[in-house]
Amino acid sequence: MGSQQHGGSGQDTAASPRHRSDTTLRVNGTPRTLTVDNRRVLLDLLREDLGLIGAKKGCDHGQCGACTVLVDGRRVNSCLLLAVALDGCEITTVEGLAGDGEELHPLQRAFRKRDAFQCGYCTPGQLCSAAGVLAEAAAGHPSHVTDPARPSGEPVPLDREEIRERLSGNLCRCGAYPHIVEAVEDVIP
Numbered sequence: 001m002g003s004q005q006h007g008g009s010g011q012d013t014a015a016s017p018r019h020r021s022d023t024t025l026r027v028n029g030t031p032r033t034l035t036v037d038n039r040r041v042l043l044d045l046l047r048e049d050l051g052l053i054g055a056k057k058g059c060d061h062g063q064c065g066a067c068t069v070l071v072d073g074r075r076v077n078s079c080l081l082l083a084v085a086l087d088g089c090e091i092t093t094v095e096g097l098a099g100d101g102e103e104l105h106p107l108q109r110a111f112r113k114r115d116a117f118q119c120g121y122c123t124p125g126q127l128c129s130a131a132g133v134l135a136e137a138a139a140g141h142p143s144h145v146t147d148p149a150r151p152s153g154e155p156v157p158l159d160r161e162e163i164r165e166r167l168s169g170n171l172c173r174c175g176a177y178p179h180i181v182e183a184v185e186d187v188i189p
């Protein structure tokens, strides 16, 4: 864990003070306090203010999933979330996905082994989304294809149909989908 850090972007300081708010986010385990333009979205804060360029801006409209990160362990489209609304939240980006002392998260190793990317543009979002999928299924959250007769709250087994459905919000222009599904299958506990 690092020490608290302060900072802000040139774009933010150009905004009137009443349009800015001090916001503290815990990003990949490190508290970061910034004076943020109230209109700034999380994706821009991560990429432009904190230099975490793993999450990508694909559509900027919540349609492609390239910007996916985890907020308090749940996957979100960071292009759609105002950063000031996340004050106090824990943010995990692809740069922080691996645990302490690990070079790569098991999903990253599986993506590499399965050749689950070509250009790699969608990959940080796919990885964060897949990490969210594993947690959601373990917590018993159903998807559109989960059998409604399953007892609620019990872990949902992740078969191929479940993985495809749950990752359907993450587009891959290179069409690496079959290998992405195989990579996620590899890390199912």
Ligand code: FES
Pocket (backbone or CB within 6 Å): 056, 057, 058, 059, 060, 061, 062, 063, 064, 065, 066, 067, 068, 077, 078, 079, 080
């Ligand atoms: S850039 Fe956020 S969903 Fe496409």
Ligand code: FES
Pocket (backbone or CB within 6 Å): 116, 117, 118, 119, 120, 121, 122, 123, 171, 172, 173, 174, 175, 176
């Ligand atoms: S690997 Fe190129 S967009 Fe997915």
